[in-house]
Amino acid sequence: MRRRLATFLHRHARVRLSLLLSAPLAWLGLAYLGALAALLVTAFWSTDTFTGNLIRTFTWANFEDLVTGEVYRTIALRSLGVAAAVTLIDLVVAFPMAFAMAKLASPRAQRWLVIAVLTPLWASYLVKAYAWRVLLSADGLLGWGYGLGATILTLSYLWLPYMILPIYAGLERLPNSLLDAAGDLGARGWRTFRTVVWPLAFPAVVAGSIFTFSLSLGDYITVKIVGGRSQLIGNVVYDNIGAANNLPFAAAVATVPVLIMLVYLAAVRRTGALENL
Amino acid sequence: MRSIPRMAAAVAALALAAACGSTETAAPAAPAPGVSGFTPPKIDALASLGAGEGQVNLVAWAGYVEDGSTDPKVDWVTEFESSTGCQVNTKTAGTSDEMVNLMKTGEYDAVSASGDASLRLIAAGDVAPVNTSLIPNYADVFPGLKDKPWNSVGGVSYGVPHGRGANLLMWRTDTVNPAPDSWGVVFDPASPYKGKVTAYDSPIYIADAAVYLMSTKPELGIKNPYALDDTQFQAAVDLLKQQRTIIGEYWSDYTKEIQAFKSGDSVVGTTWQVIANLATAEKAPIEVTLPKEGATGWSDTWMVAAAAKHPNCAYRWLDWIISPKANAQVAEWFGEAPSNSKSCAETADPKHCDTFHATDEDYFSKVYYWTTPIPQCLDGRTDVTCKDYAEWTRAWTEIKG
Amino acid sequence: MNLSRTARAVLWGALAAGLAVIYVPLAVVVLNSFNADRTFGWPPPGFTLDWWAAAWRSTGMREALWTSVQAASGATLIALLLGTMAAFAVQRYSFFGRDTVSLLIVLPIALPGIVTGIALSNTFHTVLGIPLGLFTVIVGHATFCVVTVYNNVLARLRRLGVSIEEASADLGADTFTTFRLVTFPMMRSALLAGGLLAFALSFDEIIVTTFTAGAGVRTLPIWIFENLFRPNQAPVVNVVAAALIVLSVIPIWLAQRITGEASRY
Structure with missing residues (x-):
């Protein structure tokens, strides 16, 4: 029986393929995309403000409010700026670190360095954010105070390992001989970096940026802890669903980060970054 | 992080006017038309107390139902479980809306609703009126907390007051x-x-x-x-x-x-x-x-679900949580004024009731309890x-x- | 590699500085777990072991830890299964829409957690009518964990090629035997690396969890969240974090060892 099944599978590549694909596609294609679609539909509904029950009649009202409200534009742009700043800071900090790890450290040291970078991921996100609150407080070690800058700093810290790891993996795959060859051909350090290392490591960089960008874009907790009086798009979503029980409007607001990420993914898809996460 | 009125609530101005004026007893019995703004669905309160069902599912604010798992010294659930045989299962809600949503699932028997949730629960028919004669400790609750617009509609009580601040x-x-x-x-x-x-x-x-x-x-x-x-x-x-x-x-x-x-x-x-x-x-x-x-303030209410599967245990819990000892414990742990007048003798800190102005009706007359703003103006x-x-x-x- | 002495020094310096930045706040966490001040006052007015004792006694914390381990294990298992299947399909076959599969798998991690969270909770609640519980947390976590396994396995398959498997088939092994004796052993370290990352992602996840956790389901991050904002409990949270930092070294180190040994493939 088993033998016959094996032979059957061996001969029918299409059957093998559909068996392999069925479960992941059912889960992500049907269940997850379905959930997103259901959320999108909800964005066209409204709620009975008193009883909190959904009113299932089509309306553009949520999107009208979203588009006409100047405050939402400001918040969306601010969130975009924060996500971009976090990504840039993480890139600048992570790249040299990942390069040193991948190309300068001995294999044995590499193993320990990866552990060193991974370890903070296990200390709770909230606890780390609070540690920054303590550091930034007026009488704290740094004493820089709270606000948008503090939010960017804290988010950069929280997501740094997510940038280091893909870049490290990308650089590690890059053969040393390639760099030596560039050197032998007379390219100096900077030129080798610009013409050889960067183009080859770019997909890995983009992969890291997907993490830092999306994690920053969806955050609403860090900004509450160190953000002073500022708010981001995640807070608007959270406040509308948590405080006002207005799922339709929250869903409408949530389409903004979704759109931003979809545009971003479409833009980077060709780089092969999606396989480097 | 509770982004909302974490505890409490209520339609304060009327209560305030009533408390200060001479109509104190009359007001709750005959609320102005705009005050409630709605007629709750007709649901009957429990007529008599039967045997416990062995368990009770609660929706509560963090710190309201402590069984010693946070701190072994903070425990007013274990004794309830052993004395009534009702096993307590708690879902901690972060916001009033979460409470409202959880109660809509029909899986819970009782909820510590804040005033910004209580009226919505009543209006949607998610909670039933409470027969206070089945709750002996209700007699000792401060009069200033009974029959208020955030726990009663048309003179019908929908819950027992938990505490205030x-x-x-x-x-x-x-x-x-x-x-x-x-x-x-x-x-x-x-x-x-x-x-x-x-x-x-x-x-x-x-x-x-x-x-x-x-x-x-x-x-x-x-x-x-x-x-x-x-x-x-x-x-x-x-x-x-x-x-x-x-x-x-x-x-x-x-x-x-x-x-x-x-x-x-x-x-x-x-x-x-x-x-x-x-x-x-x-x-x-x-x-x-x-x-x-x-100032603004809060006053929470324990309510019983209209579709409660364990109503007898729920009533026993309501009675327990406003009993002098348990009410004193929860008030001290959470940091608010207890609702039971006898609780003041039970607090570990003898000055707790003074610190939190528990018996100071004059103090609370200046407090506008949190309530949900609705399109029907609450001031009538x-x-x-x-x-x-x-x-x-x-x-x-x-x-x- | 022929980098100038200065370039090397700068890179090593950057690495050291980066690690310092990573560890200073962690040191603050560890220090605060002994801080006598309940709200992490700085500088600490004194040191105490009370919080460690309190954390040790806290059954709520232990229950939450166990819930988190269950949730992360469940999510990791599902992610391993789905991620491996998808990676095989994409790497070993060509079919219409192959590129879209990658995009689909990346999507749950690329979209902000709050979107995934409310989309799933809305679906469970209003569309499917499934009561929220540990199961829904596992489903939510598995959704965004698939990608870590998928990418690790995909990279490994790409490096391996198909010649060894073909040799196995030529020698008479059927599809299952080849997988068991040839393919799987070569993928073990990739599965481990992907699985570990999935476990870590799930273990510290709070946003999706907030929206998908049901009655009485309290994962460790949720427990931390609740306790951090309770005045008498905040320092206990630091203890848990400090303990986790220390304990986390064990699984990571083990995985690194196995990965390191397996990398000769």
């Missing part, structure tokens, strides 16, 4: 001089404490601005800080937008605010009594007051539409900018 003004004594007695200190755009003022991070905070406007701009005619028409609402929002320029940060949890006051990141702003006590215990130089304009006006909570939430987003 006020949102106070706190300041650091070393930097803020002279000692403030008005909310003006947190609303003055030319404040010397610019950048060190703090405010509660929730749409319900708009009511605090409304309370201030009630005395500073009487021409607006605000009677109830939770019933604001377009003009009144705009005035409150404008005041808060102006206030934002002097805000250092908005706070939403104890730890954050205590830490900010200790370090001096915040020097003046709204607080709860329990935060003030903890900050004082940590040797922060702070002082609190109930400002002359009055029928010629205008008031701003509902969804609009309060949007406005709050706009205020924070």
